[in-house]
């Protein structure tokens with residue numbers, strides 16, 4: 001009888017330890033995989049973003065990695081603005097309340113027509129400029 005108890009207790013302890021390990025592993029995975037919830041930009045996406053940047057003539061006013069208009073470098077823009085703010089800056093959204101000339105405003109207003117996939121790619125491109133995988 002005592003032996004059966006001892007076995008039962010050993011078994012339960014084992015099960016509890018397994019459950020604990022699984023829980024901890026799950027917790028650990030959840031923490032380490034957090035960035036995956038907001039999937040990292042793919043190389044394709046950034047390449048498309050570079051195309052959009054070129055097609056839209058952003059370099060008339062901006063520079064990246066030394067190329068383009070040096071007056072308004074965008075190299076560190078992504079470190080100061082999150083995705084949402086970058087989007088607002090690109091299209092000169094009224095929410096950013098910047099002191100932009102009407103010429104700049106109207107140039108940027110046209111960017112609101114950029115298709116969503118291209119806009120996401122453009123933002124990923126701006127964010128990727130600082131990453132080692134980007135062409136710099």
Ligand code: HEC
Nearest residue numbers: 056057058060061062072074077086089090103104107111
């Ligand atoms: C007609 C000129 C012009 C064009 C074209 C233009 N921008 Fe801008 N952009 C500006 C000006 C002016 C600002 C404000 C800069 C400032 O206040 O520091 C600005 C700000 C920004 C910012 C915020 C920069 C920062 O450092 O805070 C981003 C990001 C940006 N533009 C992206 C773009 C992208 C991407 C394109 C092309 C789709 C584009 N812009 C096209 C003039 C332009």
